[in-house]
Amino acid sequence: MKRLIILTTALCGLGFAAHAQDKEVNVVSWGGAYEKSQVEAYNTPFTKEKGIKVNMVAADDPATPLKAQVEAGNVTGDVFDVAMADAIRMCDEGALVEFDPATLPPGADGTPAVDDFVAGSLTDCAVGNIVWGTVIGFDTTKFADGAPATVADFFDTAKFPGKRGLPKSPKRTLYLALIADGVPAAEVYDTLGTPEGVDRAFQKLDTIKKDVVWWEAGAQPMQLLADGEVSMTTVYNGRLFDAIVGEGKPFDTIWDGQYLEINAFVVPKQAPHPEAALEYVNFATGTQPLADQAKWISYGPARKSSAPLVGLYNDGKTEMAPFMPTSDEHMKTAVVDDPEFWADHSAELAERFNNWLAAN
Structure with a gap:
């Protein structure tokens, strides 16, 4: 636990800058079209900017291997994309790294992260990515x-x-x-x-x-x-x-x-590449990557500042804003x-x- 506190503090001071020793990160997600949307919107630009390779691992429900790996004391995943209910439960069990909202980047309009994420998408151990x-x-x-x-x-x-x-x-x-x-x-x-x-x-x-x-x-x-x-x-x-x-x-x-319902990224305390994991979460849940994901799938970004940046579907003609569950009109x-x-x-x-x- 002491190591994690020191790690988090150090990364806070660096603003999650690309100073981590890890050059790869293992992300466990849901596969299929959803995984493709993450590869396009998060992984490709992350690797280009940070020089860190992203290894995707597909699971029917990432909370299942997360729980199994933690219980076995053999954690191989660094970042898990899970339902918020599972994130809260495993946080309560002490299995996950806690996030300081102050270390997350502000919205594109300068809004602090704690105010930029939609209600319920930012908790002690989880940072929301999509809302469906x-x-x-x-x-x-x-x-x-x-x-x-x-x-x-x-x-x-x-x-x-x-x-x-x-x-x-x-x-x-x-x-x-x-x-x-x-x-x-x-x-x-x-x-x-x-x-x-x-x-x-x-x-x-x-x-x-x-x-x-x-x-x-x-x-x-x-x-x-x-x-x-x-x-x-x-x-x-x-x-x-x-x-x-x-x-x-x-x-x-x-x-x-x-x-x-909200999906969120969590990082287990025993993650093999903890620095890269935190950098990945920080990058992927930024305003632009969350907005870019809507080009590939009709899930709403967990950040309010992402909504105005949502553009066309990958067919090049369909405006995605009317299909976003997080649009102002649909949230009412x-x-x-x-x-x-x-x-x-x-x-x-x-x-x-x-x-x-x-x-x-």
């Missing part, structure tokens, strides 16, 4: 008399007929019912933390239960929509973007009441994932949800 949302997608061909635009419309099967796709998960379902019932996004957790609020959510879900098709894997909702099994469904915003822009599907997005009614709330209430709400599903 669970949104509502709908088939535009199903609503000739007017398109749905709100969460309330999703629950109105009389005005907007058709089946609805929902995740078989209390976390991404109960909040939606409360918003449809008139609870402001900012009051969702306070409401859901009371017995009356829980009852209210399930009563609202009762109104569409017979019309719901439940999904469990991320690819399912888009397939349900494409096959015409549902006219509307909640879906991960990145998958909906791919269908609309990449495949030309006649779908559209309802951003009202989106559920935001967003509900941000609260790991601490779910740590306290997950078990009881999951039991209630499963019992509700099983009931006629």
Whole structure:
């Protein structure tokens, strides 16, 4: 621990300048298109500027090898891209390096990092990189008399007929019912933390239960929509973007009441290249790299100052700003994932949800 404190202090004094001895860094991420976006936006310019090689390691969920490596006392990864809930849990367990926000670069407009990162994306041991949302997608061909635009419309099967796709998960379902019932996004957790609020959510879900098709894997909702099994469904915003822009599907997005979740970089205390790891996190979570990532994938940058710099998709014609979950307009009614709330209430709400599903 003493070594880490000294290391962090030294790097603070250097402003994370390129004085580290390490000439490589091992980054464990999620593979696929997401990894490609990181290679293009973070890794290539990082190596060019710092002379440090980035070795990417793909994992279905980087928190899994992180936990295994820490427990085995054989850590081979330097930087892990994990869900914020996992970052908070492992920080509490004492497995991760703590970051001093003052050592992170300010935003492009000079805003200190602590004020530049979106709410919930900067914690003791984690620096946010992307924000993604669970949104509502709908088939535009199903609503000739007017398109749905709100969460309330999703629950109105009389005005907007058709089946609805929902995740078989209390976390991404109960909040939606409360918003449809008139609870402001900012009051969702306070409401859901009371017995009356829980009852209210399930009563609202009762109104569409017979019309719901439940999904469990991320690819399912888009397939349900494409096959015409549902006219509307909640879906991960990145998958909906791919269908609309990449495949030309006649779908559209309802951003009202989106559920935001954050991915973040963490560094284990036993990282083999700690100096390079901290340099990488510092560089990759800067304003410009986070903005550049949007050229390759439709996830929002975790920094507010990155938003004005988001440009075109890599097709050279699609403006990415309208597809960013972190745009000012889309954030107005967003509900941000609260790991601490779910740590306290997950078990009881999951039991209630499963019992509700099983009931006629």
